[in-house]
Amino acid sequence: MQLFPCPFCGPRSESEFHFGGDFGNLRPEGSDVSASEWSAYLHLRANPKGSSSEVWMHMTCGELFRMDRNTVDNTVNSSAELEDTHR
Amino acid sequence: MTSFRIGRQGEPAPAKTIRFSFDGKDVTGLEGDTIASALLANDIAIVGRSFKYHRPRGVWGAGVEEPNAIVDIDMPSAVRNARATTTPALDGMVVRSVNAHPTAATDRHAFLDRFARFIPSAFYYKTFMWPDWHWFEPNIRKMAGLGILDPTAISVERADQVNEECDLLVIGGGPAGLFAARTASEKGKKVIICDDGFHFGGSLLHRQANIDGGDGPAWIAATLNVLRDRGVQLLARTTAFGLYDHGLVALNEIRPGKASSRLWRVRPTNVLLATGAIERPLPFANNDLPGVMSAEAGLSYLRRHGIAVGRRVVLATNNGVGVETSRELADAGIEVTLVDYRSGRRLMVAEGSKRVAGVKLSDGTRVAADAVLVSGGFTPTLHLFGQAKGKLRWDDDLLTFVAGDPVPRLSAGGAAAGSFGLTGVFESTARALASFGLTPRAMPKIVGRDTDYGIVAAWPEPNMSGRVWIDLQHDVTTKDIELAARENFVSVEHLKRYTTLGMATDQGKTSNLNGLALMAQLTEKAIPEVGTTTYRPPFTPVPFTSLAGVTSGSLMNPPRRLVLENEHFAAGANLREYGGWLRPAWYGAEPEATAINREVRQARDSVALFDASPLGKIEVLGPQAAEFMDFVYYNTMSTLKAGRCRYGFMLSESGIVYDDGVLVRLEENRFIVSCSSSHVPGVYALLEEWRQDRFDRKRLFIHNTTADTATLTVSGPKSRALLEAVGLGIDLGDKNLPHMATAWGSFGDDTVRISRVSFTGDRSYEISIRADRAKHLWKTLRRRGEAFNATLLGLEALMVLRAEKGFIVIGKDSDGMTRPMDLGASAPLAKKTAEFIGKRSLFTEEAQRPDRNQLVGLEVVDGTQPFAIGSHGVESTPAGKRSLGYVTSSYFSATLNRPIALGLIERGAARHGEEIDVQHLGQIRRARLVPPCVFDPSGDRLNG
Numbered sequence A: 001m002q003l004f005p006c007p008f009c010g011p012r013s014e015s016e017f018h019f020g021g022d023f024g025n026l027r028p029e030g031s032d033v034s035a036s037e038w039s040a041y042l043h044l045r046a047n048p049k050g051s052s053s054e055v056w057m058h059m060t061c062g063e064l065f066r067m068d069r070n071t072v073d074n075t076v077n078s079s080a081e082l083e084d085t086h087r
Numbered sequence B: 001m002t003s004f005r006i007g008r009q010g011e012p013a014p015a016k017t018i019r020f021s022f023d024g025k026d027v028t029g030l031e032g033d034t035i036a037s038a039l040l041a042n043d044i045a046i047v048g049r050s051f052k053y054h055r056p057r058g059v060w061g062a063g064v065e066e067p068n069a070i071v072d073i074d075m076p077s078a079v080r081n082a083r084a085t086t087t088p089a090l091d092g093m094v095v096r097s098v099n100a101h102p103t104a105a106t107d108r109h110a111f112l113d114r115f116a117r118f119i120p121s122a123f124y125y126k127t128f129m130w131p132d133w134h135w136f137e138p139n140i141r142k143m144a145g146l147g148i149l150d151p152t153a154i155s156v157e158r159a160d161q162v163n164e165e166c167d168l169l170v171i172g173g174g175p176a177g178l179f180a181a182r183t184a185s186e187k188g189k190k191v192i193i194c195d196d197g198f199h200f201g202g203s204l205l206h207r208q209a210n211i212d213g214g215d216g217p218a219w220i221a222a223t224l225n226v227l228r229d230r231g232v233q234l235l236a237r238t239t240a241f242g243l244y245d246h247g248l249v250a251l252n253e254i255r256p257g258k259a260s261s262r263l264w265r266v267r268p269t270n271v272l273l274a275t276g277a278i279e280r281p282l283p284f285a286n287n288d289l290p291g292v293m294s295a296e297a298g299l300s301y302l303r304r305h306g307i308a309v310g311r312r313v314v315l316a317t318n319n320g321v322g323v324e325t326s327r328e329l330a331d332a333g334i335e336v337t338l339v340d341y342r343s344g345r346r347l348m349v350a351e352g353s354k355r356v357a358g359v360k361l362s363d364g365t366r367v368a369a370d371a372v373l374v375s376g377g378f379t380p381t382l383h384l385f386g387q388a389k390g391k392l393r394w395d396d397d398l399l400t401f402v403a404g405d406p407v408p409r410l411s412a413g414g415a416a417a418g419s420f421g422l423t424g425v426f427e428s429t430a431r432a433l434a435s436f437g438l439t440p441r442a443m444p445k446i447v448g449r450d451t452d453y454g455i456v457a458a459w460p461e462p463n464m465s466g467r468v469w470i471d472l473q474h475d476v477t478t479k480d481i482e483l484a485a486r487e488n489f490v491s492v493e494h495l496k497r498y499t500t501l502g503m504a505t506d507q508g509k510t511s512n513l514n515g516l517a518l519m520a521q522l523t524e525k526a527i528p529e530v531g532t533t534t535y536r537p538p539f540t541p542v543p544f545t546s547l548a549g550v551t552s553g554s555l556m557n558p559p560r561r562l563v564l565e566n567e568h569f570a571a572g573a574n575l576r577e578y579g580g581w582l583r584p585a586w587y588g589a590e591p592e593a594t595a596i597n598r599e600v601r602q603a604r605d606s607v608a609l610f611d612a613s614p615l616g617k618i619e620v621l622g623p624q625a626a627e628f629m630d631f632v633y634y635n636t637m638s639t640l641k642a643g644r645c646r647y648g649f650m651l652s653e654s655g656i657v658y659d660d661g662v663l664v665r666l667e668e669n670r671f672i673v674s675c676s677s678s679h680v681p682g683v684y685a686l687l688e689e690w691r692q693d694r695f696d697r698k699r700l701f702i703h704n705t706t707a708d709t710a711t712l713t714v715s716g717p718k719s720r721a722l723l724e725a726v727g728l729g730i731d732l733g734d735k736n737l738p739h740m741a742t743a744w745g746s747f748g749d750d751t752v753r754i755s756r757v758s759f760t761g762d763r764s765y766e767i768s769i770r771a772d773r774a775k776h777l778w779k780t781l782r783r784r785g786e787a788f789n790a791t792l793l794g795l796e797a798l799m800v801l802r803a804e805k806g807f808i809v810i811g812k813d814s815d816g817m818t819r820p821m822d823l824g825a826s827a828p829l830a831k832k833t834a835e836f837i838g839k840r841s842l843f844t845e846e847a848q849r850p851d852r853n854q855l856v857g858l859e860v861v862d863g864t865q866p867f868a869i870g871s872h873g874v875e876s877t878p879a880g881k882r883s884l885g886y887v888t889s890s891y892f893s894a895t896l897n898r899p900i901a902l903g904l905i906e907r908g909a910a911r912h913g914e915e916i917d918v919q920h921l922g923q924i925r926r927a928r929l930v931p932p933c934v935f936d937p938s939g940d941r942l943n944g
């Protein structure tokens, strides 16, 4: 059982979290998004071996945050609040 | 062999006698015995039959490494495949050997052993291939196996689970572990120490020692007193069986007098492995005969239980610790013949049938013996180090694997670190503690020099004569490993799976290294080049009850309960689980179908009362709320006027319909998302995700009020009259509250929200009220309803009512391919300009394909039986039959007095009027494709 650090609640058991996708997989915007661009957004995943930046949701507080962790040894390097991009 | 109890030296008082049965025979033991020690005290040599050949087998060890003495316990509580060497013997216990028919001593499958040369590794798979392995499997499984499960024997005692953290977890309570716990506790550290034995002390419980001026037991007692004073948590009978991510260590504690164990989840800062070492067997012909035992175990039975394993003992060893063991046995008055491999003489054959009678040595001499103790060297117990992804390193002097490069927060001391003498044990423990920054105040003072371990190689070799056993529990011999090598299963992982070496319940604790050493010789490699298999938890088997804890039975996946559950029970409701909620399926004692038909008719004729409380009520507030609703819904929602409701779809980014429901706009900046009952958590997470991703968190808020608010639905031609009789403080007329409008009213002192939305097709009102005040409203509705011939409506009848109207249930009438256009909702895609979730996906080739499966009604053409749900529409083509989609909902409609159905059928929307074949379990029926709504298509009844 892994311990994930929610930036708002501190270290909590992994069962309280939900994976939200790769960090930086931005939604293509606009009216002329190509099929391949949209398909890459929906389906193409980096699936890195080693360090990985991800978005997770802490289900008990409802907050999304960024977590950087290592997919080989499962160490968590950091977690941080998401920046408000639509202010 | 003639094992017997000689009593322990200096025993203070005689222990209490206990009696239990083994394979129906009476066994007498003493309190403090394990099942194995009691069997030895009664000279019971054969304790089980081997897994494959049904060879007679006796006790090999005295601890968790035991491969042979596996038993089923029937009383006092059912335990399967218990290790006799670690299970306390209790008065009145009923114990049976496993894999023996009828008993271990007289097993009728023992004939298998005479055919052994015809049953090599993989024999069963190779021989019983034709015509089908599964024809033979049941009988083979019956012959080859261990304990027999009794599915009716369900443990009623739920296991405790404890979460704990500490500065240092010490695993193993021998001299190394006790010294480590003492050192850490004198620095004020929070320490937990566990040991899988009944008592702390490890080897000091059976080996002679002089520490700090006293003997072993005195040092143990003094140290334990210190630990207790300092508040160290002492866990005896507790096995650390797994080391998991982020430093989690799992322990299983056996509790005397309890049917279930206790699971500990410990998060220590540091872990000290003081797990000791396990003695290896020596390879010689018939080394599996009952009476051939681990030398360390022989000494342990003598010192801990006062049992001599034989009167005339041969002790064969390739190391100094084994020689020391023979000296200690001789000191106790047992006649011991030492076969010291280091002086060139080796043991070649054990002789005897059913139990050992003597041995033949390499120089040709024969020695009569009733027990043969062997010590083939010691293997440090590093399973947890391996689980922590630590790499093992081969040690050429110790002839074993030891811990390689250090793993953070984990260190080994004592025999686990390859120190097999007491001075070395304390020194290596001090080194391990130093890696955690802990220095002992003083080292224990040892009188006497450490034994010289001085091991020489005595590995199994190719072409040894006779049958030389490597894995006792899984019946793997040197010949099986040679066969594996010939057939090129030389990788260590292949070797394991081909021969099943190390795959038994003991996980090869005594056999793995000998097997690897033989494979190394067969492939002309060094042992470390052969490698080791991966260490995985658990170290020893763990009862499922421990792992489950309280999450079993009704607590496995607890359903959500309605606040009015007691009211429903009182009204005769039959409850079923729907989307995680326990809800009334139908009411009354009539048969299910009769009750559903009655509820449907009454709902259409007069008025129905339905508890819709699980319906989603997620509030969305703030100046960005309307913009947000446009983004999360497929439909345009910003044009909705305050006080009005609109039906809509929520999609995933793939354009698949995720949920449907009604959105209520209470005020300019306040909406209520009324999503389907089973989707509330999912929709809430979806809303939060998009809110935080692209909206201003200070101008948009989401609040889930589903659980705070009960919703009671009143539906039917007389619903308005009933509510006017009840009195809700507002004008319920169609002008003030038309269909798809919402308004505030009151019931007594409480404010209620009344929405005119309909899932039945009839005039309907949903009344939402504080959950804790719902009971009074429900009772009033029922009492007033009597005058209107009101019925209570269960979920099954509601399903019929909505299907008559062609109203869908997402996930039932849609699947993981369904886009909104497939459900007849194409207008928003054509008209909506605002961006929304999944929009781009609806313009893909796949989404625009003309031959998609579309929602359609299916009229039964051939008779009165409803179609089976899941029946496929089929069409014949030159290439064979082809599916056209399938039936998603199917009911008998009491309103129309005929069966009705919905389905997703290829191009269905454009094919109304056509007939198709419908196939189910080989039977073909006929259906006519019709519009989904088959009742009141003009919608007049909404205002009726």
Ligand SMILES: [Zn+2]
Pocket (backbone or CB within 6 Å): A006, A007, A008, A009, A010, A058, A060, A061, A062, A063
């Ligand atoms: Zn949190």
